[in-house]
Amino acid sequence: MARTASIWLVGLATVCERASSAQMNPGDASAAVEAAAPLNYFVHAAGPAAIPTLRLGWALAGMSVLVCVIVAGLLATAIFRRRPPVAPDAIPPDSGGMRAVTTGTVISAVVLLVALIYVMFTLETVASPARHPALTISVSARDWWWKVDYQDASDSQRNFTTANEIHIPVGEPVRIELHSADVIHAFWVPQLAGKTQTIPGQTNEQWIQADRAGIYRGQCTQFCGAQHAHMAFEVVAQDRATFEAWRSAQGQTAPALSGDPLQHQGQQLFIDRCAGCHTIRGTDARGVQAPDLTHLISRRELAAGALTNTPDHLRDWIEHAQTIKPDSLMPDIALNASEAAALSAYLATLR
Numbered sequence: 001m002a003r004t005a006s007i008w009l010v011g012l013a014t015v016c017e018r019a020s021s022a023q024m025n026p027g028d029a030s031a032a033v034e035a036a037a038p039l040n041y042f043v044h045a046a047g048p049a050a051i052p053t054l055r056l057g058w059a060l061a062g063m064s065v066l067v068c069v070i071v072a073g074l075l076a077t078a079i080f081r082r083r084p085p086v087a088p089d090a091i092p093p094d095s096g097g098m099r100a101v102t103t104g105t106v107i108s109a110v111v112l113l114v115a116l117i118y119v120m121f122t123l124e125t126v127a128s129p130a131r132h133p134a135l136t137i138s139v140s141a142r143d144w145w146w147k148v149d150y151q152d153a154s155d156s157q158r159n160f161t162t163a164n165e166i167h168i169p170v171g172e173p174v175r176i177e178l179h180s181a182d183v184i185h186a187f188w189v190p191q192l193a194g195k196t197q198t199i200p201g202q203t204n205e206q207w208i209q210a211d212r213a214g215i216y217r218g219q220c221t222q223f224c225g226a227q228h229a230h231m232a233f234e235v236v237a238q239d240r241a242t243f244e245a246w247r248s249a250q251g252q253t254a255p256a257l258s259g260d261p262l263q264h265q266g267q268q269l270f271i272d273r274c275a276g277c278h279t280i281r282g283t284d285a286r287g288v289q290a291p292d293l294t295h296l297i298s299r300r301e302l303a304a305g306a307l308t309n310t311p312d313h314l315r316d317w318i319e320h321a322q323t324i325k326p327d328s329l330m331p332d333i334a335l336n337a338s339e340a341a342a343l344s345a346y347l348a349t350l351r
Helices: 002-026 024-037 039-040 053-080 097-125 240-250 262-275 310-326 337-347
Strands: 136-140 145-150 160-163 165-169 173-181 185-188 196-198 204-208 214-220 231-239
Touching: 039 053, 053 097, 136 165, 136 185, 136 196, 165 173, 173 185, 173 196, 196 204, 214 310, 231 240, 262 337, 310 337
Parallel strands: 136 173, 165 231
Antiparallel strands: 136 145, 145 160, 173 204, 185 196, 185 214, 214 231
16 A cells, blocks of 8 residues: 555656646746646647547547437437336237337448448558658567667667657658567557557567657557556657757767766766666666666656656665566665765766
8 A cells, every 4th residue: 555655646746747847948838748648649649640540539439429329318218208008918019119229230330330441441541651761760668668779870879779768850750660578568659659569579560750849658558567557658759950969969978977086986886786787888887678878867757757857866766666666677776875976976977
């Protein structure tokens, strides 16, 4: 019970902090609202792969509401309009009930057939983009985070690995290659495209496109274990120049340390205690079991959306990962005050 309460409080604090961020930065308010309201996909779509699905959702929702109204009306009629009493051994004449059943069956079959045709038409519409994607991103789902690889550039310095945050240029289709390292997951960015499963041993593909800049929330939608609900990610759509600047920066190795001895102490502490799982390019940390942290501070969120990326949350995640995200592969790391200060000083350089 205490564990559940702590997780709920962490989620509430995260939502509140995102809201306050939107107030503090008016220029980013719309992007923050996009990220903080993942269920508004029923009202808004932001790309050509999502608009047909949005319309299909409206049509099916309208049909479902209409069916419910008709059923409720028939039920009310049956309750308040009774047949006249007859003798127990009498066989009353047919009052047209079979005709109503036949008519209802035919109408239902026609409506369902039309809905099926519309669904197939929508699937065909969103199957492939209008033009060939110039960018391919490989996304690997893991319990419970997303490994993101940019590996399609001829210049090796523009190829790198990041986690839980996908950046794309606005107005351009992007191919997503989907893999799974453990169990079946599902990749879904509702305002940009439909769901696609990630299956171990199989590569699936999806394409997404954002027609306007913003931050779009994504989520695993296939139950995959204890922290399925905390397996989120973000798609950040940027204009081409901003995207290219971001990609160039992400391709660099970790920034050089200053002369601050606290940073060097923190780096050594990271190598000793974290390098078995994490990578920081340009250092001796080359672990492959956990997210690449080379540019950790440039990300908006931690732990696949469980926390916003602030110094306090980062320190809390390191020391209390099993409280924030129970059963994840990230262990609680015990640090004394001097170790926490040194590690925080080092991680703050990873921009």
